Amino acid sequence: MKTGARTLIEALQRDGVDTIFGYPGGSVLPIYDELYDSSIRHILVRHEQAAAHAADGYARASGRVGVCLATSGPGACNLVTGIATAYMDSVPIVAFTGQVPTGMLGNDAFQESDITGITMPVTKHNYLVKDADDLDRVVQEAFYIARTGRPGPVLIDLPKDVTNGPAKGGGASPGKVTLRGYQPTYEGHVRQIDRALDLIVESERPLIYAGGGVVHSGASAELLRFAEATAIPVTTTLMGLGAVPGDHPLCLGMLGMHGTQTANYAVTGCDLLIAIGARFDDRVTGKIETFAPNAAVIHIDIDPAEIGKNKFVDVPIVGDVKAVLQTLLQRMQRRGDTADWVARINAWKAQYPLHYQTDDRLRPQYIIEELSRLLDGEGVIASEVGQNQMWTALYYCFKKPRTWITSGGLGTMGYGFPAAIGAHFARPDLPVVDIAGDGSFQMNIQELGTVAHYRIPVKVVILNNMYLGMVRQWQELFYDRRYSYTELPPVEFVRIAEAYGVEGITVDEKDDVREALETALATDGPFVLDFRIEREENVFPMVPAGAAINEMIGVHRE
Amino acid sequence: MKPHTLSVLVENRAGVLSRVAGMFSRRGFNIESLAVGTCEEPDMSRITIVVNGDDTVVEQVMKQTNKLIDVIKVSDLTERESVERELALIKVAAEPGTSRAEILQIADIFRAQVVDVGTKTLVLQVAGDTEKIDALEKLLRQYGIKELVRTGKIAILRGSKTVKSSK
Ligand SMILES: Cc1ncc(C[n+]2csc(CCOP(=O)(O)OP(=O)(O)O)c2C)c(N)n1
Ligand SMILES: [Mg+2]
Numbered sequence: 024m025k026t027g028a029r030t031l032i033e034a035l036q037r038d039g040v041d042t043i044f045g046y047p048g049g050s051v052l053p054i055y056d057e058l059y060d061s062s063i064r065h066i067l068v069r070h071e072q073a074a075a076h077a078a079d080g081y082a083r084a085s086g087r088v089g090v091c092l093a094t095s096g097p098g099a100c101n102l103v104t105g106i107a108t109a110y111m112d113s114v115p116i117v118a119f120t121g122q123v124p125t126g127m128l129g130n131d132a133f134q135e136s137d138i139t140g141i142t143m144p145v146t147k148h149n150y151l152v153k154d155a156d157d158l159d160r161v162v163q164e165a166f167y168i169a170r171t172g173r174p175g176p177v178l179i180d181l182p183k184d185v186t187n188g189p190a191k192g193g194g195a196s197p198g199k200v201t202l203r204g205y206q207p208t209y210e211g212h213v214r215q216i217d218r219a220l221d222l223i224v225e226s227e228r229p230l231i232y233a234g235g236g237v238v239h240s241g242a243s244a245e246l247l248r249f250a251e252a253t254a255i256p257v258t259t260t261l262m263g264l265g266a267v268p269g270d271h272p273l274c275l276g277m278l279g280m281h282g283t284q285t286a287n288y289a290v291t292g293c294d295l296l297i298a299i300g301a302r303f304d305d306r307v308t309g310k311i312e313t314f315a316p317n318a319a320v321i322h323i324d325i326d327p328a329e330i331g332k333n334k335f336v337d338v339p340i341v342g343d344v345k346a347v348l349q350t351l352l353q354r355m356q357r358r359g360d361t362a363d364w365v366a367r368i369n370a371w372k373a374q375y376p377l378h379y380q381t382d383d384r385l386r387p388q389y390i391i392e393e394l395s396r397l398l399d400g401e402g403v404i405a406s407e408v409g410q411n412q413m414w415t416a417l418y419y420c421f422k423k424p425r426t427w428i429t430s431g432g433l434g435t436m437g438y439g440f441p442a443a444i445g446a447h448f449a450r451p452d453l454p455v456v457d458i459a460g461d462g463s464f465q466m467n468i469q470e471l472g473t474v475a476h477y478r479i480p481v482k483v484v485i486l487n488n489m490y491l492g493m494v495r496q497w498q499e500l501f502y503d504r505r506y507s508y509t510e511l512p513p514v515e516f517v518r519i520a521e522a523y524g525v526e527g528i529t530v531d532e533k534d535d536v537r538e539a540l541e542t543a544l545a546t547d548g549p550f551v552l553d554f555r556i557e558r559e560e561n562v563f564p565m566v567p568a569g570a571a572i573n574e575m576i577g578v579h580r581e
Numbered sequence: 582m583k584p585h586t587l588s589v590l591v592e593n594r595a596g597v598l599s600r601v602a603g604m605f606s607r608r609g610f611n612i613e614s615l616a617v618g619t620c621e622e623p624d625m626s627r628i629t630i631v632v633n634g635d636d637t638v639v640e641q642v643m644k645q646t647n648k649l650i651d652v653i654k655v656s657d658l659t660e661r662e663s664v665e666r667e668l669a670l671i672k673v674a675a676e677p678g679t680s681r682a683e684i685l686q687i688a689d690i691f692r693a694q695v696v697d698v699g700t701k702t703l704v705l706q707v708a709g710d711t712e713k714i715d716a717l718e719k720l721l722r723q724y725g726i727k728e729l730v731r732t733g734k735i736a737i738l739r740g741s742k743t744v745k746s747s748k
Binding site for chain 2: 139140143144148149151168203204205234296326328331332
């Protein structure tokens with residue numbers, strides 16, 4: 024008899040799954056029994072949240088669907104933050120959860136939780152499989168839904184009798200997936216594309232605002248060709264970093280709350296904004312009424328619901344970013360003249376570079392810059408959330424897509440370390456570094472156990488300010504320096520690492536930064552670097568909440 | 582801000598209603614009424630939703646509803662030629678005597694049917710558009726409405742046009 028668990032494993036193999044991040048328990052015993060001698064690699068994390076983040080990091084770094092697995096009840100609930108994180112950033116993962124047997128559903132049985140109900144708002148779709156013969160089809164649908172259209176997490180809840188009992192399927196594919204309620208639009212509307220091209224030619228100060236959709240769509244090459252062909256400068260969102268090389272002459276860096284001065288001035292000054300795979304998030308727009316106030320807007324996105332959601336759009340183009348950019352390039356006949364505009368932008372760049380105090384203190388920006396010089400774009404960088412994340416976004420030069428793994432939409436502290444673990448399995452050829460805050464690292468610090476166990480060569484760079492730094496920064500600036508519950512007592516991170524069997528170094532001096540980074544990168548296994556940075560360093564530029572994005576503080580005067 | 586009537590064709594599956602309703606409440610869309618039932622296709626259901634909002638809100642509502650995998654088609658019937666109906670059952674206090682006669686007269690004008698007669702109450706059944714039922718309810722209030730049950734609006738296009746799956 025072929026069990027549901029067996030069918031499941033075969034379906035996963037058919038979908039090309041090579042790695043699962045998971046944690047066992049009673050209701051998934053049949054699945055674990057199949058995994059015991061399966062060719063699929065299972066990575067035992069130390070907390071289910073980390074399994075979801077690792078699947079997410081795997082997906083972001085590879086472009087393939089990440090997979091995680093947890094038991095019912097507490098295991099499933101522990102996945103929720105990770106699933107919500109993936110949902111907010113449109114990351115394709117499939118999460119499997121065990122469930123009590125179908126006969127006990129709804130009875131408050133031991134370790135029952137209504138995980139499909141709980142995750143309904145944070146999944147693209149989810150399933151409770153009540154009939155084992157549906158299992159094969161459901162798995163196939165789930166992977167299809169997760170990776171197509173606007174990607175996102177899908178959860179499959181598996182009652183124990185379904186995985187334990189007989190099930191048809193597995194082996195050959197049950198056939199092409201057709202879902203009459205789900206048919207994403209991939210090709211942009213040609214008339215809209217031509218209208219967009221007219222606007223582009225006519226505009227004097229066009230600007231591309233590129234988001235995570237460019238990365239998801241695998242459209243970096245097309246975006247670069249388009250920007251170069253039209254000579255239109257590009258600013259990217261936090262999620263879009265790496266979509267164009269950070270050192271490209273047309274690249275203005277990130278826009279928004281902690282955007283560069285040049286990017287934010289360019290948005291405010293442009294007469295045409297071309298939003299590509301971006302969603303006008305409030306952290307990007309600041310006060311929405313004053314965002315790109317003089318610009319006509321072209322919006323290219325695969326999700327029609329994003330168009331016109333936050334900002335009026337003159338030319339909507341629903342479609343896959345890559346396909347639309349290809350069509351734009353094909354149909355482009357004339358190009359506008361952006362020379363004056365580009366010159367103005369270059370003047371801003373020269374006048375308003377990022378800056379921090381360059382003394383002999385150990386400052387986080389310097390650490391990131393050193394790391395950036397060392398890796399020269401040849402690495403995957405994950406981050407936690409807070410100042411560490413923004414410093415990385417500003418000071419690390421991302422040169423390629425899928426080399427930047429960060430929780431943008433949900434802003435999940437504790438994301439970076441497990442996501443970096445996932446990224447390693449996606450890109451074992453590249454060094455993987457998690458830039459961490461001391462607060463965030465302690466949210467999933469138990470994963471030191473995982474990296475030690477499998478000798479996963481993830482390097483953790485802790486920017487240790489003994490503060491919940493980003494919150495402290497707000498308290499400093501807007502709450503009269505009343506540091507309410509944001510100071511963290513010192514922690515000996517290296518000793519914790521060592522207790523898990525992971526090497527580490529504490530660094531107090533600026534002069535030791537480079538050597539420490541080199542040592543970590545040269546080590547085969549995992550490594551923890553505890554940098555004791557200037558405690559009250561702030562992230563600038565900064566747009567205060569509710570302000571227009573050209574009203575930045577901590578910047579060069581105009 | 583005016584009420585829009587949306588006809589939503591969905592997969593006839595467990596949990597679909599909670600997906601739709603959950604999405605509405607999560608995104609702060611205001612449901613005025615909601616009616617679900619089977620339809621001409623055995624494996625689909627039709628939900629009629631009346632939602633309040635300006636045009637941009639309703640556009641978002643439709644797009645977000647459409648994004649649900651189990652939703653097959655969403656149509657806004659508001660600006661289109663359609664027939665809209667609601668059904669109400671109204672239990673009204675009616676002591677034998679003049680008020681009872683008056684109530685029966687009102688029922689007659691509204692083409693409401695008496696579906697139950699008690700010693701102290703009458704149950705009226707009325708079908709019509711929302712305004713008609715509101716009007717009847719208002720008139721009956723003076724006699725004392727003991728209980729009121731409304732189905733929520735359902736709607737259908739006039740003529741040969743249909744709201745069918747093509748998505
Ligand atoms: C799970 C979670 N809880 C709370 C927050 C709110 N928050 C945002 S940044 C931050 C401080 C992060 O501190 P740390 O990790 O030390 O980073 P730093 O800002 O000091 O670099 C907090 C508490 C969050 N983003 N995520
Ligand atoms: Mg900190």
